[in-house]
Every structure is written in C-alpha cells, then in structure tokens.
Amino acid sequence: MNLAALAGVAMALSACAAQVPDSGAAAARAQREAQLTGGFASQPATFGAPVGGTIASTELSAVGIGAASGQDLDRRGGVQASPTNAAPGGNGAAISDEQNFDAVAGRETIQSDAERRAQQAAAYQVIQPTALPQRAGDTGPNIVEYALNAPNKRGQEWYSRFILGSMGNRFERNCASYRSPDAAQRDFLARGGPERDPKGIDPDGDGFACGWDPAPFLAAVGR
Numbered sequence: 001m002n003l004a005a006l007a008g009v010a011m012a013l014s015a016c017a018a019q020v021p022d023s024g025a026a027a028a029r030a031q032r033e034a035q036l037t038g039g040f041a042s043q044p045a046t047f048g049a050p051v052g053g054t055i056a057s058t059e060l061s062a063v064g065i066g067a068a069s070g071q072d073l074d075r076r077g078g079v080q081a082s083p084t085n086a087a088p089g090g091n092g093a094a095i096s097d098e099q100n101f102d103a104v105a106g107r108e109t110i111q112s113d114a115e116r117r118a119q120q121a122a123a124y125q126v127i128q129p130t131a132l133p134q135r136a137g138d139t140g141p142n143i144v145e146y147a148l149n150a151p152n153k154r155g156q157e158w159y160s161r162f163i164l165g166s167m168g169n170r171f172e173r174n175c176a177s178y179r180s181p182d183a184a185q186r187d188f189l190a191r192g193g194p195e196r197d198p199k200g201i202d203p204d205g206d207g208f209a210c211g212w213d214p215a216p217f218l219a220a221v222g223r
Contacts, residue, residue, distance in 0.1 A: 141189035143182060147214030148221065152206060154213045159194055159205040170200045175210035184210035 097103050152158045178184040184201055185208065191198055194207030201209040208214065 140186045143185050143189070143212075144217055146185075146189060147217035148223075150207060150214050154208050154211075154215065155204065155206055157205040158207050159197075159202075161197060161200075161203055161205045171203050171210075174199045174201050178210060181210050181212040185212040188212075 175184055178187065188194070188197070188199075188201055188209035193202060193209065197203075197205075197209075
C-alpha cells in the first residue's frame with residue numbers, strides 16, 4: 001500500500017473517532033447562557049476541597065436557625081468542646097442527699113452501718129400462727145353441714161307442700177325480707193325446716209328456701 005492510501009485511511013479513522021468535549025469551553029458557555037437567561041450555571045463538583053466562607057446569623061434566622069450569641073458561624077469551625085461549656089439542661093432538680101456519695105460517705109461509716117443493721121434485726125418480729133377463734137353464742141343451724149348431707153339437688157321435691165292461691169305472693173314477699181339466700185335457708189331450718197315451712201319459702205319442697213343452692217358447698221369438697 002502506498003503512502004497516499006495510508007493517508008486516506010488515517011483521515012477516515014479520525015473522522016469516525018468520538019470527539020472529546022472541552023470541559024472548560026462547555027463551562028464557559030453554560031455560565032454565559034445563565035447570565036443571559038437570569039438562571040444559575042451548574043459548576044463541576046470539586047471533591048476534597050474545603051468549603052470556605054461564613055454564614056451570617058441573619059441568613060440562618062431567615063430559614064429558622066438561630067446563630068449562637070448573634071455571631072457568624074464558620075462552616076469549617078464545627079462545635080468546640082470545652083470544660084467551660086455549660087452542662088446540658090435538665091429538669092433543674094438537684095441530686096438527693098441519699099444519692100450523693102460524698103454526703104453519705106461524710107456522715108456514714110462501716111461501723112454505723114453495722115449498728116443500723118443490728119437495730120433493724122432486733123426490731124424484726126415473727127408472728128406465729130394461732131388457732132381460729134370460736135364463734136361466740138348460738139349462730140343457728142349449720143347450712144354447710146345441711147348442704148353436704150342433703151339427699152337431693154335443688155328443684156327435686158323431697159317434702160310435700162300445700163300450695164294455696166296466694167302462695168306465690170307470700171313466697172316473694174317473705175324471701176324479699178332476707179339479706180341473702182343463706183340467711184333465708186338458716187331461718188328456714190331454725191323454724192322447723194325442711195319438714196315444716198311455716199313462712200312458705202320452700203314451695204317446691206326441695207328443702208332449700210328462697211332458691212338457696214347447696215351446689216357451691218358440694219363443689220368445694222369435690223362432690
């Protein structure tokens with residue numbers, strides 16, 4: 001291949017190669033266009049270079065940030081730690097005397113602590129259990145014993161009753177005079193129940209007055 005052919009090939013390759021843009025010229029054009037249009041020109045990022053200048057306190061106040069002591073803050077300054085800085089704010093409550101080590105150590109010793117522990121041990125009392133007190137006087141029939149010995153359940157007729165026309169009202173009126181079914185059952189037994197029912201509080205004849213139920217007492221002993 002002669003020199004003329006080689007020169008032609010070289011020119012063709014140079015025409016196909018990508019052109020490397022001139023970053024300086026591109027930046028100048030961008031800045032010029034920004035000046036003409038009133039916009040901002042983007043500057044190439046510079047990594048590793050310190051950012052200089054200060055931020056005025058008025059500029060910080062405009063965006064809601066207060067400058068310390070009304071002075072300008074240097075971006076490169078940061079926060080300076082010093083022993084003279086004020087302690088962080090809290091609730092303002094001072095440490096208690098019991099939690100102050102210096103105060104406690106100044107008035108307490110190992111001997112005084114041992115004496116205090118001895119006084120506490122001397123004041124310690126152990127109360128021994130005693131027998132349950134006996135009920136004074138006659139408390140009436142024992143409904144617990146009756147519940148455990150009853151041959152039937154609630155609602156099962158065991159005694160015959162003569163039911164008159166006004167028996168229902170009498171039953172409700174007399175049962176309302178008791179404070180509880182237990183009190184009604186105790187009075188029922190004291191008046192001759194379950195064989196007799198002078199107040200008509202056991203109309204179904206199951207031996208349980210005013211709906212009193214022995215089931216809880218049976219359940220307590222596993223029956």
